[in-house]
Amino acid sequence: MAGLRQKMFRTAVAAVALILGTLPVRAADMPEIRFLIPGGKGGGWDTTAHAVGEVLTATGLATVVAYENLVGGGGDRALLDLIHHPQRHRNTLMVQSTPIIVRSFRGDYRNSWRDTRPVAILISAYQAIAVPANSPYRDINELMQAIRLSPGDVPVTGGSTYLSLDHLTLGLVAQAAGIHLNALRYSPADGGKAALDRLLSGKVKAVVSGVGELLPAAQAGKIRILGVTSADPLPGLDVPTFRSQGLDVVFSNWRGFFAASATDEKDIQAFEAMFTELAATTAWANQRSKYRWEPLLLVGDPLKRFLIEQERSLFRIMTMLQSSPERFGRMASRSHARHWR
CATH class of the missing domain: 3.40.190.10 (Periplasmic binding protein-like II)
Structure with missing residues (x-):
């Protein structure tokens, strides 16, 4: 009888394992994550990280354990910390946007988004100009x-x-x-x-x-x-x-998340699955509506192609706005010619 019970138990365990093995891996199975925010509280990066974190937690897709505002250099300090100290940024997602390309073009640092692991772009946000009510x-x-x-x-x-x-x-x-x-x-x-x-x-x-x-x-x-x-x-x-x-200006700022370059491929895939699932939730749609954000979900190769095209278009804008396009062009060419090959 005891042998029969043991056999039935082993059979039940095997059946459960088989069922679990056929289920899709959910982002909720991921380790706890941290958000690295390159700017101060109340800014666009900070708002985006907290808005995403709230929905991840509410939907059970992930557990957010920390929001770190690493302020300095217009975002440079956080980016360089992620690049040069990957050991302290395990399970860390740095929120970033268009400036990661703009500031690299300006020569503020020798690194670029290529020195990180792009994970996902999630939204497109429009810019505005405002004055006091009076x-x-x-x-x-x-x-x-x-x-x-x-x-x-x-x-x-x-x-x-x-x-x-x-x-x-x-x-x-x-x-x-x-x-x-x-x-x-x-x-x-x-x-x-x-x-x-x-x-x-x-x-x-x-x-x-x-x-x-x-x-x-x-x-x-x-x-x-x-x-x-x-x-x-x-x-x-x-x-x-x-x-x-009467002013023909149409422009948007994407926002997304990047990980340290040493992040394992399986963790990158888990992050991508998490953001893909997040983007499909009603809770996230409501959050986007609250902040007037447009959906722009990109992961994998489409994300990398998008970033390369952003380099080209932003280079054109910055050259156009510079008083000395030739000087800026030489600077950008020295820093980034290798990126477009």
Whole structure:
């Protein structure tokens, strides 16, 4: 009898193992993860990491154990820490966006996204320009006219440094209005919250940031958004596009996640599966809607091809906005010619 019970037990265990072996591996089976955030609290990177983490936790797709804000150098410090100290970044996902390409082009560091493991791009976020609620500038053309007449009296802030995403957005809008980038008085802050605080304290006249980062202050009646970089009006948001105001600017900032270069391939695949499953949930759709983010899910080879094309298009934009395109072109060619081969 005892032998029969043992045989039945072994058979049951084998059956369970067979069933479990045929089930898809879920992201919930992954180790606990950490988010590395290259900017301060309240900025675009910080908002994205927490928004993703909230849904991962709520849906049971993963357990987020830490959010580390490693501030400095417009995102450089966190990127270089991930590259040069991979042993302390096991199970770490660094949130990043367009600046990882822009700052590499500028020569701020010799590394690039190729020195990490790209995991997934998850969203596309539009940019916006806003002023205090009591500002005399009622639309983007009034602001641009004030800058044209006396640029030194109309400082504009953004949550990142010179020739970064916010500065480039301002440059594209200004160029569409017939103003050169060099005429702008741009005052960089370390993160979106710091930039917004600078605006509300009266130190600057306008702010450039992501729509999602500006939305809470706009809904609270503290600021007025003058325009967004989308081609068409964003659903549920009573804000004009720059294009509808006669400035032909359409531009978006992708955001995604990168791991240390030493990350095992099986862990990369697990991360990709996690983000793919996340993107299909209703909870994530609701989170995107809250911040006015557009879906842009890319993993694997399509992700790498996208990043290479981003290098080409951003190089064109930065060259166009530079006072000395030839000088910038030589710098970028020295740093990145190998990337396009």
